[in-house]
Amino acid sequence: MFKKFLAFFLAFVAMGVSVFMMYWKYIRPSEYPVFIESFDHGVMTVNISGSTGEDQKFRVMCKKGEIITININPERTDTAYYDLSKLYVNGVDVTDQVSMLQYKTEVNHKLTVLAYFKKGKRPAGYTASSNLDFPDKPTIEDPFTVSYLGSNDAYDIKDPSVIYDEKSGFYYCFGSDNVVVRSTDLINWTDRTKYFKVPENASSLAVMNFDQFASVKKWAKEHGYDSDLVLSDDENDRTPLAPCIVKNGSTYYLYYSLCKSKNANEAAIFCVKTDDLEYSVNNNIWTDVGLVISTCGYNKGENKDDAGNAHYDASIAVHPNVISASGKLYMSYGSYYGEDSLTGGIYLVELDSKTGLLREKSSLTDQGEEISTVHGKDRFKTGKLIARPGKVPALGKDEGSMITAADIVYNSDSKYFYLFTTYGDEQTNYNIRVARSKNIQGPYVDYLGNAMDEFSASKKSNQYTKGFKLIGGYNFEKSAAGGASYTDVGRASVGSPCVFETADGKWIMASQSRVYYKANGEIVTGDKIAKDNELPVNTASALEIRQLMFNSEKWPLAVPEVYANETVGETVSLSNMSGNWDVIVFDNGADADDKSAVERSVSQVVSIVGDVVISENDIKKKRDIKTDAITKSGKVAYQIAVDGVNYTVYPIKTWDWELSDGALTFTGVGDDGSTIWGKKNFSSDAGIYSDTFYYLLDLVDETTKAKYEKKISKISNNPSQSDIDAMTDALVDVIKKAAASESK
Numbered sequence: 001m002f003k004k005f006l007a008f009f010l011a012f013v014a015m016g017v018s019v020f021m022m023y024w025k026y027i028r029p030s031e032y033p034v035f036i037e038s039f040d041h042g043v044m045t046v047n048i049s050g051s052t053g054e055d056q057k058f059r060v061m062c063k064k065g066e067i068i069t070i071n072i073n074p075e076r077t078d079t080a081y082y083d084l085s086k087l088y089v090n091g092v093d094v095t096d097q098v099s100m101l102q103y104k105t106e107v108n109h110k111l112t113v114l115a116y117f118k119k120g121k122r123p124a125g126y127t128a129s130s131n132l133d134f135p136d137k138p139t140i141e142d143p144f145t146v147s148y149l150g151s152n153d154a155y156d157i158k159d160p161s162v163i164y165d166e167k168s169g170f171y172y173c174f175g176s177d178n179v180v181v182r183s184t185d186l187i188n189w190t191d192r193t194k195y196f197k198v199p200e201n202a203s204s205l206a207v208m209n210f211d212q213f214a215s216v217k218k219w220a221k222e223h224g225y226d227s228d229l230v231l232s233d234d235e236n237d238r239t240p241l242a243p244c245i246v247k248n249g250s251t252y253y254l255y256y257s258l259c260k261s262k263n264a265n266e267a268a269i270f271c272v273k274t275d276d277l278e279y280s281v282n283n284n285i286w287t288d289v290g291l292v293i294s295t296c297g298y299n300k301g302e303n304k305d306d307a308g309n310a311h312y313d314a315s316i317a318v319h320p321n322v323i324s325a326s327g328k329l330y331m332s333y334g335s336y337y338g339e340d341s342l343t344g345g346i347y348l349v350e351l352d353s354k355t356g357l358l359r360e361k362s363s364l365t366d367q368g369e370e371i372s373t374v375h376g377k378d379r380f381k382t383g384k385l386i387a388r389p390g391k392v393p394a395l396g397k398d399e400g401s402m403i404t405a406a407d408i409v410y411n412s413d414s415k416y417f418y419l420f421t422t423y424g425d426e427q428t429n430y431n432i433r434v435a436r437s438k439n440i441q442g443p444y445v446d447y448l449g450n451a452m453d454e455f456s457a458s459k460k461s462n463q464y465t466k467g468f469k470l471i472g473g474y475n476f477e478k479s480a481a482g483g484a485s486y487t488d489v490g491r492a493s494v495g496s497p498c499v500f501e502t503a504d505g506k507w508i509m510a511s512q513s514r515v516y517y518k519a520n521g522e523i524v525t526g527d528k529i530a531k532d533n534e535l536p537v538n539t540a541s542a543l544e545i546r547q548l549m550f551n552s553e554k555w556p557l558a559v560p561e562v563y564a565n566e567t568v569g570e571t572v573s574l575s576n577m578s579g580n581w582d583v584i585v586f587d588n589g590a591d592a593d594d595k596s597a598v599e600r601s602v603s604q605v606v607s608i609v610g611d612v613v614i615s616e617n618d619i620k621k622k623r624d625i626k627t628d629a630i631t632k633s634g635k636v637a638y639q640i641a642v643d644g645v646n647y648t649v650y651p652i653k654t655w656d657w658e659l660s661d662g663a664l665t666f667t668g669v670g671d672d673g674s675t676i677w678g679k680k681n682f683s684s685d686a687g688i689y690s691d692t693f694y695y696l697l698d699l700v701d702e703t704t705k706a707k708y709e710k711k712i713s714k715i716s717n718n719p720s721q722s723d724i725d726a727m728t729d730a731l732v733d734v735i736k737k738a739a740a741s742e743s744k
Contacts, residue, residue, distance in 0.1 A: 030064035032107050038115040041082040042074040062107040071694065072101045074117050083120035084718045089113050100712045100719055100727075102694060134662025135566045135655045138187050157181065157543040159242040159319070159405065159496045160510040163252070164503070168278040173510065173543065174243040174254065177206035180281055186508065186545050186563055195254070196240060197284045206239045213288040216258065219268050223260060242319040242405065242496070245277075248329065252277045253356045254286065255320035255331070265316030265337045265344070268294040271356050289356050293317045293333065293349065293380050295371050314369045315347050315382040319496075322351065323408050325417070325440045329353040330364075332386065332419075335404035346406045346421060346452075348441060349383035364441060386442045387421055387435070387452035405496040408440065411507075414554035419444040419452065420509075421467060422495035426541075430495030431586075432511060433467025434556060447555060447673045469586045469675055471511075471546075471558045474601045476582045476679055491515065494544065499556075507548040509558065512541040549650060549667070552634065557650065557667040560584075560677040564655035571636050572651035574611070576664065579680055581606045583615070583642065586675040606642055606678065607692050609732045617643050619695045638666075645670045649678065693724055696731040704734055 037057045038044050046060060046068055062068055074082040087095045087103060090112055097103060105111070157175035164171050170182040173189065178196055181189040196208040210216045210225075225237070243256040252274050259267040272286035280286050295317045321332045329351040336344040350362040358380070359365055368382030387403060405422035416436040424430045435444035435452045444452045447468040454466075475490030494513040501507050548556045549568040559566065583606040604616040613628040628641040633648055640647050649668030656663035656679070664680040697705055708731065715723055 031061045032064065032110050034060050034062050034068065034107065034111040034113065036060070036070070036113050038072075039117065041080065041117040041119075042072065042084070042115060044073065044113070044115055045071045062111075064108060066107050067104055068107060069694070070103045070105075070113060072098065072103065072115055074101075074120075076120075081120045082117040085116040085118040087113070087115050098718065100693070100715055101724070134653045134664075135564050137660070138185075138564045138655060156540045158512050158541040160512060160543055161243050161245045161498050162500060162508070162510045163245045163247065163277075165252075165277045167276070170278070172245065172277060172281065174245050175512075175543070176241045176243070177239050178208055179206070181543070182281075185565070187565070189543065193281070195243075195281055195284065196286075208238055208240050210238065213270065213272065213286075215270055215288055215290045219258075219270075219291055219294060223266060225260075244320045244322055246322045246324075248324065248353065248356065251275055252280075253289070253322065255292065255322055257318040257320065259316075259318055265295045267317040268292075269317045269320045269331075269333060273356065292320070292331070292351075292357055293371075295380075314345070314385075315371070316344055319405050321407050323410065323440070324353070325410060327353075329356070329359075330408075330440055332406050332408050334406070336402040344403070345385050345388035346403060346419075347383040348386050384441060385453055386444055387419060388454075407497050407499055409499045409501075410440075411501075411550065411554070414550060416554060417444075418499070418556060420470070420497040420499055421452070422497065423467065424472075424493070424495070426493055426495065427514075428493060429473060430493035430512075431472030432470045432495055432497050432509075434470050435467055436555075447669065465588055467588070468555065468669075468673060469588050470556065471675070472586055472601060474584050474586070474677070475603065476584065477603050491544075493541070499548065507550070507556065508563065509546050509548050509556075511544050511546070513544045514541055549652075551648065551650065551669065552637065555669060557669065557675070559652055559654060560665040560667055560679055561654035561663065562657055564657070566652060566654045568650070568652050569636050570651075570653065572653070572664065574630070574632065574638075577630060577638065577651065578608050578610065581608065581666075581678040581680050584677045585642075585670075586677075588673065608640075609728055610736075612732050612736070613641055614692055614695065615643055619692065637668075640668070642676065645672055645674070647671075647676045649676060693728050693731070696728060696735065700731065700734055700738070 034046070036044050036046060036059070072084055072087065074084055076082065084095070084098065084101065086093060087098055089103075089105060090110075094103060094105075103113075157173065157179055159176040160173050161175070162171055162173045168182075170184060171186055172180060172182050174180050174195060178194045178198070179192065180195045181192045183189045194205045197212050198205050198207055199209045208216075210220050237260050238258070240256040241259055243254055245252060245254050247253075253271055254273070255269060255271050257267055257269050269292040271289035271292050273289050274280035274286055295315055315334050316337045317333060318335050319333055323330050323332075330348060331351050332346055332348050334344055334346045347368065349365045350359045351357065352359045365383055366381055367384045371380040371382060387406065402424055403421055407420040408417055409420070410417050416438060417440045419435045419437070419442075421433050421435075422430055423433055433446070435446045435450075437444045442453060446452065446466055450466045452466060471494050473490070473492040473494060477490075492514045494511055496512045498510040499507065500510075545563040546561075547559045547563050547566060547568060549559065550556055559568065582603045584601045584603045586601050606616070607614045608630055611629050611631065613630055615628075618628070628644070630638050630640045633639045637648050637650050640649050647668045647670040649666040651664060651666045654663050654665045655661075666676075666678040668676045670676060697708060700708075708727065711727065715727075
């Protein structure tokens with residue numbers, strides 16, 4: 001019996017092993033991992049199964065027997081020139097098998113590919129700076145006593161408001177949390193201090209002493225603050241927020257907010273004034289003007305004294321912005337608030353130009369809903385709604401439909417009022433949008449004609465389709481060039497704009513932003529997350545100064561680099577436009593599958609060869625590039641087609657703070673209303689990567705392809721950039737001639 005059982009058992013095992021072997025050999029998916037890694041001064045890309053892996057370290061899955069092509073791209077830029085040193089596959093040196101910076105192999109088992117690079121000799125006349133006059137390196141004062149724009153996290157300033165004081169010769173920048181700094185050049189900022197008096201026993205300079213202004217003291221008592229108005233357990237309730245500094249006649253008026261509760265709208269806007277700005281800042285002495293507007297903001301039933309009438313007001317009295325127009329004084333204010341972020345909006349009221357407070361008799365001020373008065377006797381109305389939030393169906397309640405921090409400016413050249421607003425969440429996805437109107441009261445419409453005061457909760461028309469997106473979170477990921485690693489450092493949550501014109505006619509936008517780092521593939525934007533990942537970075541909001549330019553359609557565009565006294569509107573030749581560009585597109589849209597459009601925009605390489613434009617997406621999707629081209633548009637602009645969208649772009653010679661060198665950039669807008677940025681940190685020649693060359697080679701006929709493959713065999717496995725450029729230029733000419741013949 002036992003022998004029969006044993007025989008049966010052995011037969012069963014043998015059958016199982018046979019089935020397993022058949023599965024292993026014929027049925028199981030035959031895929032193997034390929035590990036790609038390059039060290040320091042170069043990257044590699046690999047195209048397999050219709051997908052592309054790219055970076056300095058990544059893994060892709062390949063089918064057994066599949067031929068993979070690895071393109072090797074050493075850094076060859078205006079600041080560094082490197083060549084391939086060694087290429088190893090599973091520990092075997094295959095450098096001699098590289099052809100035109102390309103290596104092919106069949107996958108039959110796991111592969112580990114390692115590339116090393118060595119410093120090479122840059123050809124004569126290679127650098128772009130030889131024929132372009134870039135801005136001089138900005139003069140940085142003693143780094144121990146100043147914070148300057150090149151330092152990503154030096155300021156810790158939120159909600160900036162900037163004004164030039166002719167008497168002292170300083171630009172003063174006021175921010176939330178009782179912070180003020182000053183500068184003579186908008187680059188070096190000194191004397192970080194407070195602008196209001198601080199209680200003697202306060203643990204933070206951000207706290208203001210309520211006793212110094214009678215209007216604040218009165219409001220605080222009416223709104224249930226502790227009898228001791230100097231300090232409280234929650235010092236955030238005593239911090240001046242989102243200031244706005246303006247000059248009316250010879251008097252400076254400083255408007256600011258106090259907000260008692262975070263999730264409601266119990267807030268107020270106050271005003272103080274001075275005739276000597278430098279004296280008031282240095283001595284924390286201002287003249288109290290009074291309460292401008294107050295919102296109550298209690299949930300129904302929360303206030304025990306008047307539970308039946310307590311409710312959320314339609315507006316929240318924060319983020320004042322004051323502007324003079326046609327002899328009148330106006331103030332916009334407002335934000336989102338509440339748990340669902342659907343409440344709030346941006347409102348406009350009229351002020352008394354003599355007192356700086358609300359004008360008592362004004363049809364504009366009297367518009368809107370009456371603000372509740374659970375505490376106090378003052379009664380207000382919201383004013384006119386000029387921009388409102390809209391629900392984004394695909395996003396959660398705290399991820400969309402948030403609008404705040406507006407700034408209205410007038411451009412006498414275009415005769416437009418421009419409404420700059422901030423969308424999104426301050427911690428993650430703040431972004432700046434703009435709309436315009438011939439009338440300060442609106443309606444304000446964006447680049448595509450959408451009205452900012454209309455509400456829509458549909459998927460086709462939601463908040464993130466409204467407003468011309470000027471700038472958001474971004475990362476020039478493809479421009480690491482012997483300096484800072486753009487793959488690890490970028491900007492996030494760019495918002496709360498303050499736009500002004502300098503005496504010499506430059507338009508400047510001050511805003512706040514956060515530095516973000518990548519940690520384990522995740523975006524890090526908060527201090528706690530940074531500490532958890534042991535990152536030595538302060539991710540608090542920092543001051544950012546950028547220059548704006550107005551295009552031919554009178555829409556503002558932001559310079560891609562932080563301000564360095566650059567000149568906009570200069571002519572740049574087509575030959576200087578040729579080369580590799582690190583390109584970012586700021587897209588308005590957001591859906592359930594892609595929130596990156598409202599969080600941050602990453603870049604891709606776009607190559608310009610002559611008048612042909614080739615993007616990374618072209619290569620990945622193997623698009624026909626016959627229709628993508630670049631042509632001159634007027635004296636200073638170019639028409640450029642990228643991924644099937646036509647853009648009008650304006651080249652600007654800037655200073656690259658991260659790489660400490662001049663950089664040619666461009667800014668522009670597309671037919672679809674998206675904003676585009678470009679930064680050229682590659683060769684001043686065509687500067688084409690090898691994968692672009694091989695993409696072009698696949699577009700020609702077989703006879704031409706064979707001809708060029710023969711030429712390739714005569715070039716070293718490690719060609720110079722000029723060799724690649726020359727071959728690429730010739731291929732483009734062949735493709736253009738073929739396209740011209742087909743059209744006849």
